[in-house]
Amino acid sequence: MSVGERDPHTGHAMTGHEWNGIKELNTPVPKPVWFFLTATVLFSVVYWVLMPAWPLGVTYTKGLLGIDQRTRVAGDLEKAAMKRATWTGKIEDMDLSTIQADAPLMQIVREAGPALFGDNCAVCHGTDARGGKGYPNLTDTAWLWGGDPETVAETIRVGINASHDETRVSQMPALGRDQILDRNAVLNVVSYVQSLSDSALATGGQADAVAAGKEVFADNCAACHGEDGRGSIDMGAPNLTDGFWIYGGDRQSVFSTVWGGRQGTMPAWESRLTLVDRKILTLYLLDLGSVRQ
Amino acid sequence: MASLLTKNERQLALGISILLALVGLAMAGAGDDRAYAAHGILIMVFGVGTAFLTISGYHAPEPPEGRLAQYYDDPSKVGIVLAMGWAVFGMFIGDWVAWLLAYPEMTFDAAWSSFGRLRPVHTTGxxxxxxxxxxxxxxxxxxxxxSRARMPDQLSPWFVLLGYNLFCILAVSGYFMGLTQSKEYAEPEWYADIWLVIVWVTYLVLYLRTLARRQEPHIYVANWYYLAFILVVAVLHIVNNLAMPISLTQAKSYSAFAGVQDAMTQWWYGHNAVAFFLTAGFLGMLYYYLPKRAGRPIYSYRMSILGFWGITFFYMWAGSHHLHYTALPQWVQTLGMTFSVMLLVPSWLAAANALLTLNGAWHKVRDDATLRFMMVAALFYGLSTFEGSFMAIRPVNSLSHYTDWTVGHVHAGALGWVALITFGSIYAVVPWLWKRQGMYSAKLVEAHFWLALVGTLIYVFAMWNSGIIQGLMWRTYNESGTLAYSFIDSLIAMHPYYVARAIGGLFFLIGAVIGSYNIWMTVRATREDSREPIADRPVPAVARDRALQSGE
Structure with missing residues (x-):
């Protein structure tokens, strides 16, 4: 092929190169390409002049606009905090029970609560706060450590069996595994515990076991759960008579609990969430519970 | 296979195989952790395997002189079969991961099948x-x-191809066992990295030696791109993987970089892997197979030059756009953003050069699914380079970053551009290599094309939707100035798109399976096309002289 040959289809000149049958046209670069190349380079040069851009040894060109992403984000955060300050101050200062009576503030709690709960609590307690096996339902009437606003807020602050210095501490001993009770005694006390919320058991085929279990209970369990099995919010010992179960109320689950013990953990939130956030969570939960009931 | 090597090459191949097996044995024997020892066994088995392959033809007579008058295509044939095998494997894992994101229980409670391990298996695969x-x-x-020249010897292409696959196997099996140095797209540990350096330098030398033997006055554009791919990937791989192993008998190592320098090195690597592995290399493919299949000259030599130097120069600066609004100093972000914007022009130049090359051949695009694969690939190349430059602009990035939009963008490039140009090129080259009249079934090529296109579109549209919704949900505030949605709210909103994405991926996977079947049937077909094109030969006399000097 000779130089000067033209492509019959386009009429463009060819370069005269050929590789394994592939030829090339010598078509000039279209004008718009130069235009866009110039435009993007110009845009870049202008941007470099205005913004932090080129390194100069230990420093860099700061840009005519004097924009710095660190000061900008600090400013944005401050602005956002200012916007929220109209109500965060009130929530910080006011009593929880007073806020509960303040409709506009409770409106904000209902707005802010779901995202706070979803990002921090839902992993264990579920997006609907109804809990799951091992994680208490937060919308029912049963509270391990008490359900008044101040107490709930305190539980969130220090956690349960957490790393906080003032954390709430509670443990159900492994009565079977640690050989405090023999297998028979465990089975009996399981029957008794179940009978507390299911009175039919006390008169049915298990009546003997329930009666035997009652004595075991009085000797080993009543110290925490109380003579009547109604629990103690001072020790975080659950009420066994109300039909609410954290680890399940079927015979196998109750047996596992008595045999192997339990020691659930809830993290302390004092160092992770602000006081305002913790108060919002408290109020949001109590509000959720009262709506659901 | 080994009988086609010269006797010298057989000796060398045997030596390398035995050395490899011994290194594997040492690793297996001295290894302090089980995964490292397992890799030692794997390397040993690989070395023993290649030793047996060599021995099987060890005493065969010298290969006939006539071979020097032909191109050496056996490694290409094996490479294509391996590529299709990896495609089906990697895309299967990819679709599994996609379903896993929609239905988390699909990890089946096993460590090896957790998302964190499957995901690099998919990307590496x-x-x-x-x-x-x-x-x-x-x-x-x-x-x-x-170059109109045969490769200078017959051993180094096998060393490159098989050695590279050993690296891939080490990488993927390592992830399953939990081995990773936690650098995206550079997960394999130090010993696999060192092995890849040896393989890759051999590749570079082989390429340069072939080019040096060329019988053409000029070096064709495709070779510029392939060479840029090989050279730059070597540089990227070596720098980003600089690390100190905690012991020669353990897999774990620590990177030479820390903090934001580590992040910057990683994304300089990561973005240039996109640039020089997934762009330059495949542009090399495009520049050969597209004009060849279309039977048209390249539209503009000048556009080729401007595109090549623009792409190689601008890409090198763009990596920092992966770290917008982070601890990375803002001036580095500025450079990454502005160079990404300028990069759009040479990228579109390359895409336009490919599409304009089809002038006069559009009727072939309509009728020939193979050429259509390449045409649509060029369109997706244009689409995803535009999207990439757009997403590199800081305010846009503040919405798109960390969302599925990024995932959609990557797959517009990976499925629409990289995979489609590869399938098109493979459908073009398979009949040439195996000397067949055409593919086993043109209808299956057509079916593959539509499955791949529909799959890609479903995938990309699903991720655009989910990414933008995600980004908007994360930045939506209530009247009172608090976040309107929790993270899990956005996850629940993503569910339908995740299902759609997995369906799109399934289309693409089925297409790849059909393609593999079609290729396999073409390879197995017995109807040889005896009319080998005369042009498909190196320059014989010269090739013989040179080959005698170098390999024997």
Missing amino acids: VIFGFGGNALIATSFHVMQRT
Whole structure:
């Protein structure tokens, strides 16, 4: 092929190169390409002049606009905090029970609560706060450590069996595994515990076991759960008579609990969430519970 | 296979295999952790395997002189089969991961099948397994044709191809066992990295030696791109993987970089892996197979030059756009953003050069699914380079970053551009390599094309939707100035799109399976096309002289 040959289809000149049958046209670069190349380079040069851009040894060109992403984000955060300050101050200062009576503030709690709960609590307690096996339902009437606003807020602050210095501490001993009770005694006390919320058991085929279990209970369990099995919010010992179960109320689950013990953990939130956030969570939960009931 | 090597090459091959097996044995024996020892056994088995392959033809007579009058295509053939194998494997894992994101229980409570392990198996399987093998196979084919010279020896292409696959196997099996140095797209540990350096330098030397033997006055554009791919990937791989092993008998190592320097090195690597592995290499493919299949000259030599130097120069600066609004100093972000914007022009230049090359051949695009694969690939190349430059602009990035939009963008490039140009090129080259009249079934090529296109579109549209919704949900505030949605709210909103994405991926996977079947049937077909094109030969006399000097 000779130089000067033209492509019959386009009429463009060819370069005269050929590789394994592939030829090339010598078509000039279209004008718009130069235009866009110039435009993007110009845009870049202008941007470099205005913004932090080129390194100069230990420093860099700061840009005519004097924009710095660190000061900008600090400013944005401050602005956002200012916007929220109209109500965060009130929530910080006011009593929880007073806020509960303040409709506009409770409106904000209902707005802010779901995202706070979803990002921090839902992993264990579920997006609907109804809990799951091992994680208490937060919308029912049963509270391990008490359900008044101040107490709930305190539980969130220090956690349960957490790393906080003032954390709430509670443990159900492994009565079977640690050989405090023999297998028979465990089975009996399981029957008794179940009978507390299911009175039919006390008169049915298990009546003997329930009666035997009652004595075991009085000797080993009543110290925490109380003579009547109604629990103690001072020790975080659950009420066994109300039909609410954290680890399940079927015979196998109750047996596992008595045999192997339990020691659930809830993290302390004092160092992770602000006081305002913790108060919002408290109020949001109590509000959720009262709506659901 | 071994009987086609010269006697010297057989000796060398045996020596390398035994050395490899011994290194594997030492690693297995001295290894302090089980995964490292397992890798030792794997390397040993691989070495023993290649030793047996060599021994099987060890005492065969010298291969006939006549071979020097032909191109050496056996490694390309094996490479294409391997590429399709990796494609099916990598895309299967990819679709599994996609379903896993929609239905988390699909991890089946096993450590090896957790998301964190499957995800790099998918990315390595498709990028390095499928893409890398396709690049090696086609580069061998293209460099010989466009240089009109046979490869200088017969051992180094096998060393490159098989050694590279050993690296891929080490990488993927390592992830399953929990081995990773936690650098995206550079997960394999130090010993696998060192092995890849040896393989890759051999690749570079092989490419340069072939080019040096060329019988053409000029070096064709495809070779510029292939060479840029090989050279820059070597540099990227070595720098980003600089690390100190905690012991020679353990897999774990610590990077030479820390903090934001580590992040910057990683994304300089990561973005240039996109640039030089997934772009330059596949542009090399495009520049050979598209004009060849279309039977048209390249539209503009000048656009080729401007595109090549623009792409190689601008890409090098763009990596920092992965770290917008982070601890990375803002001036580095500025450079990353502005160079990404300028990069759009040469990228579109390359895409336009490819599409304009089809002038006069559009009727072929309509009728020929193979050429249509390449045409649509060029369109997706244009689309995803535009999207990439757009997403590199800081305010846009503040919405798109960390969302599925990024995932959609990557797959517009990976499925729409990289995989489609590869399938198109493979459908073009398979009949040439195996000397067949055409593919086993043109209808299956057509079916593959539509499955791949529909799959890609479903995938990309699903991720655009989910990414933008995600980004908007994360920045939506209530009247009172608090976040309107929790993270899990956005996750629940993503569910339908995740299902759609997995369905799109399934279409693409089925297409790849059909393609593999079609290729396999073409390879097995017995109807040889005896009319070998006369042009498909190196310059014989010269090739013989040179080959005698170098390999024997």
